[in-house]
Amino acid sequence: MSQPKFRHSLLALAVASVVSLPAYAQQQEQADENEATALERIEVTARRKTESLQDVPVAVSSFSASDLEEVGVEDITELQQRIPNATIQVSRGTNSTLTAYIRGVGQQDPLWGFEPGVGVYIDDVYIARPQGAVLEVFDLERIEVLRGPQGTLYGKNTIGGALKYVTKELTGYDELSVQGTVGSYNQRDLKISGQTALSDNFYVGAAVASLQRDGFGEYVNTGQENYNKDLLTYRVSARWLINRDMDLKFSYDKTEDESNSKGAHRLQTSLVTGQEPYEDVYDSNTAMPVDNLVETEGWSVVYNWDIDANWGFKSVTAGREGYTDTNIDFNATGEPIFMVPAIYEDEQFTQEFQVTYTNNSNFDFVGGLYYYDGEACGVFGTVLPMYLAAFGGVTVDNGGCVQTDSVAVYGQGSYQLNDDWSLTLGGRYTRDEKEANVFRFTYLGVHYINQAGLETPYDPDQVLNEFGQPFSVNSDFTSGGDWSRFSPHVALNYQANDDVMFYGSYSNGFKSGGVDMRGDKSLNPTIDEPYDPEIVDTFEFGMKSELLDGRMRLNSAIFYSDYQDMQVTVQRVVPAGISSQVLNAGESTVKGFEVETVFAATESLNFTAMLGYIDAEFDSVVYTEPATGETTDVTDAWSFQNTPELTYNIAFDKTFEFSNGQIVWSGNYAYRDDTQMFEAPSPLDQDAYGLVNTSVVWYSNGGQWSVGLHGKNLTDEEYRVGGYNFGPTFGDDAVVSYYGDPRTVSLSVGYKF
Numbered sequence: 001m002s003q004p005k006f007r008h009s010l011l012a013l014a015v016a017s018v019v020s021l022p023a024y025a026q027q028q029e030q031a032d033e034n035e036a037t038a039l040e041r042i043e044v045t046a047r048r049k050t051e052s053l054q055d056v057p058v059a060v061s062s063f064s065a066s067d068l069e070e071v072g073v074e075d076i077t078e079l080q081q082r083i084p085n086a087t088i089q090v091s092r093g094t095n096s097t098l099t100a101y102i103r104g105v106g107q108q109d110p111l112w113g114f115e116p117g118v119g120v121y122i123d124d125v126y127i128a129r130p131q132g133a134v135l136e137v138f139d140l141e142r143i144e145v146l147r148g149p150q151g152t153l154y155g156k157n158t159i160g161g162a163l164k165y166v167t168k169e170l171t172g173y174d175e176l177s178v179q180g181t182v183g184s185y186n187q188r189d190l191k192i193s194g195q196t197a198l199s200d201n202f203y204v205g206a207a208v209a210s211l212q213r214d215g216f217g218e219y220v221n222t223g224q225e226n227y228n229k230d231l232l233t234y235r236v237s238a239r240w241l242i243n244r245d246m247d248l249k250f251s252y253d254k255t256e257d258e259s260n261s262k263g264a265h266r267l268q269t270s271l272v273t274g275q276e277p278y279e280d281v282y283d284s285n286t287a288m289p290v291d292n293l294v295e296t297e298g299w300s301v302v303y304n305w306d307i308d309a310n311w312g313f314k315s316v317t318a319g320r321e322g323y324t325d326t327n328i329d330f331n332a333t334g335e336p337i338f339m340v341p342a343i344y345e346d347e348q349f350t351q352e353f354q355v356t357y358t359n360n361s362n363f364d365f366v367g368g369l370y371y372y373d374g375e376a377c378g379v380f381g382t383v384l385p386m387y388l389a390a391f392g393g394v395t396v397d398n399g400g401c402v403q404t405d406s407v408a409v410y411g412q413g414s415y416q417l418n419d420d421w422s423l424t425l426g427g428r429y430t431r432d433e434k435e436a437n438v439f440r441f442t443y444l445g446v447h448y449i450n451q452a453g454l455e456t457p458y459d460p461d462q463v464l465n466e467f468g469q470p471f472s473v474n475s476d477f478t479s480g481g482d483w484s485r486f487s488p489h490v491a492l493n494y495q496a497n498d499d500v501m502f503y504g505s506y507s508n509g510f511k512s513g514g515v516d517m518r519g520d521k522s523l524n525p526t527i528d529e530p531y532d533p534e535i536v537d538t539f540e541f542g543m544k545s546e547l548l549d550g551r552m553r554l555n556s557a558i559f560y561s562d563y564q565d566m567q568v569t570v571q572r573v574v575p576a577g578i579s580s581q582v583l584n585a586g587e588s589t590v591k592g593f594e595v596e597t598v599f600a601a602t603e604s605l606n607f608t609a610m611l612g613y614i615d616a617e618f619d620s621v622v623y624t625e626p627a628t629g630e631t632t633d634v635t636d637a638w639s640f641q642n643t644p645e646l647t648y649n650i651a652f653d654k655t656f657e658f659s660n661g662q663i664v665w666s667g668n669y670a671y672r673d674d675t676q677m678f679e680a681p682s683p684l685d686q687d688a689y690g691l692v693n694t695s696v697v698w699y700s701n702g703g704q705w706s707v708g709l710h711g712k713n714l715t716d717e718e719y720r721v722g723g724y725n726f727g728p729t730f731g732d733d734a735v736v737s738y739y740g741d742p743r744t745v746s747l748s749v750g751y752k753f
Helices: 001-031 064-073 076-082 460-467
Strands: 058-062 086-090 096-102 104-106 118-124 124-125 138-145 161-167 175-184 187-198 202-213 217-219 224-226 228-241 246-257 292-308 311-329 339-359 364-382 393-417 421-444 472-493 500-511 534-547 553-564 567-574 577-584 587-598 605-620 622-624 631-633 646-658 661-672 690-701 704-713 721-728 734-741 744-752
Touching: 058 064, 058 076, 064 138, 064 661, 064 690, 064 704, 076 086, 076 138, 076 646, 076 661, 086 246, 086 721, 096 118, 104 118, 124 292, 124 311, 246 661, 393 460, 393 472
Parallel strands: 118 161
Antiparallel strands: 058 138, 086 096, 096 104, 118 124, 138 161, 175 187, 175 744, 187 202, 202 228, 217 224, 228 246, 246 292, 292 311, 311 339, 339 364, 364 393, 393 421, 421 472, 472 500, 500 534, 534 553, 553 587, 567 577, 587 605, 605 646, 622 631, 646 661, 661 690, 690 704, 704 744, 721 734
């Protein structure tokens, strides 16, 4: 009964903190009138051009490399604490697959061929799949997170927003930086980056990071590490200044993650072994190998041409591919009851041509053509040795490939109506075409498809050649579809004065339709019919302001979204196996508000705060049970997943000057409300919690040396970030969960030559 009071008191504290900043500023202004300084200008490229954060009529958060270094951010999931109405986490039983939600829109299911709802970009290149999308922070210039549909400039699958990872630019100056980190659980990180000029007009750069850590727990029955980290990532780049108006940039990056597969924590006592949940949530058992491999790599060639003072042209040519070989033990008892070995593989090629026009007086425009060609393949085996034990177990092999071709044309222009008012109009037309082949074979006996050495395990003929004729063919079909959509955008800005701007906007976005790659026609005869795209229409009203002589930045937005045909993956246990279906879950409404503020109280003391509130609910959802055909209205029973009602963060940083340099002390408290993991309530749902972090960083005079001490989750909060809920399954339950990082402390030493 005390929790609501506690939660509301925290909300009151957060609101009071934000509201009281101006009053505190006035007190400090009287006490330290000559000490406070204006905030630095923040530049972003949210509208495909460089401009001030305060001039962009978009809800966007920006984090520079120095911001992230100061608080010891290691990968992009830590940004969740500092972005309102956002969920950015490692996906369930993985180490480097991303689950991202913004304003209630995202995609939890990382199955191949499914589309994310939040677009991830590395230097203007779209990353189509969530595998390997938990990007490490190194050799970075900044990260921008755009909230709300970005369909006009960024295309399909950005209906929740977009996350832009911008790498460090090559300048031609000689630079070399080295940073080593040691910390809790035997953390051992090394990051090296540098660049130089080979001639007056040709620059090269490279960066590498080796990230190692022992496990937070262990597989008790085998003694192997659980939640460990074993990752190597690197990037090389080159820039050629062809002449004063043209340049060409090449980039290549690769990441190899060999961390062990992640073992889950059982929430219930096993009916088979009697095993009770372990006291340490990072301990588990497994009946499978813990070998795990995720490889991703990509290249890009970017050509820029400043045609004249007004016109510009850009070409972005890029390719990426990824490979995942992993094992998930859903039962986590050490007995071979419910095991899933899996392989994912994908590749993509993209080409974008972009034209910009700038008239210094009152008009600018950006437009272009975009082409995407991608194939995503996968296969997994559901291994059930205790099911039909008289036959020596059962293995269900499920796999296939989906080919996607997408073409889009877009344009957006802004016109300055007068000194105070400006109008932005834009639109994007996209045509998507998909073709998928799906197979699902049931074999008597046990085999592991990721140990069979098949050259193309996604080809059903290869599986048949390796394992013979199956006991039953559940699925073997080809399906697909094509979808087209025009996504408009309109925004009206009012510059009330030099420091305050108001805007109102309407944006539309859509996430592509597709085919259920787990489809089982023996359980659902219509599963080969493709599901429809998601559509989001969002109305937003916001304010961008700088107050108190530039010492306070206060940005806010309220939004209302009409969310149509949300794609929801439903998996249920039936006597013949797991029944999967992707629903277009009717209509829903999402509304809320966001506040972000930074306040320079004095020259050496800053406060930062963010507050997000969201009210997301289904208006109409009717679910048809595939096995029986019965129709059920679940509108009142379902809620939005990964969408806490309230999020806030309160932070500070204080600088102390010394004769040999300066020390920056920072800290924050990040709060997340109750979170439902899936649409239907389950034991996995996470109660509200807060995380406390602090950092102390010393910078030498001149900035060559830095030493940082970072403490995260200081109260050692246990909080779930995902799990699986299959209930009583094949003789035992499969209700298991995965957790965020425990308390950690790390020490980093860096030197810049």
